[in-house]
Amino acid sequence: MGALLDTNFNHLVTPKLIKxxxxxxxxLISLQCLFFLFTGLWMATWDNxxxxxxxxxxxxxxxxxxxxLLVRIVMEAVVVxxxxxxxxxxxKDKI
Known part of the structure; x- marks a missing residue:
């Protein structure tokens, strides 16, 4: 919580939340694909x-x-x- 209220941004929150x-x-992707799968199974019962x-x-x-894969690439880009x-x-601190 302290990192969230740090106005100097010395402590980064995003790397901790990325996981x-x-x-x-x-x-969410899995739920979406389950919906697609069940929709496909339902459509497969249709005659036409x-x-x-x-x-x-x-x-x-x-x-x-x-x-x-797309989500992983974006998340890795943020982490990098x-x-x-x-x-x-x-x-900078060593200089």
Whole structure:
């Protein structure tokens, strides 16, 4: 809580919260893909829509993989940015 109220921004909050955001993002992606899967299974029971349902069922794992990879790339970019700032702070303190 102290880091949140630090007006000098000497303590960074984002690197500590990134794990939580990543877990939340994976949960939301998984819920979305479960919805896609159940929708595909429901559509597969239709007489005229079984092909669309089958395509949705096949595409669901690919959507999950793509979205999880995209979230991971963004989160890693944020972490790399903050670690760079931490390393620059250590260099500055040595000078």
């Amino acid at each position: 939580l955001w990543y877990v939340i993002a994976l949960l 829509g079984w092909a669309w349902g089958l395509m949705l069922i096949v595409a669901t794992p690919l959507v999950w993989l793509f979205e999880a 940015r903050f670690k760079g700032v931490e390393h620059l702070r250590v260099i």
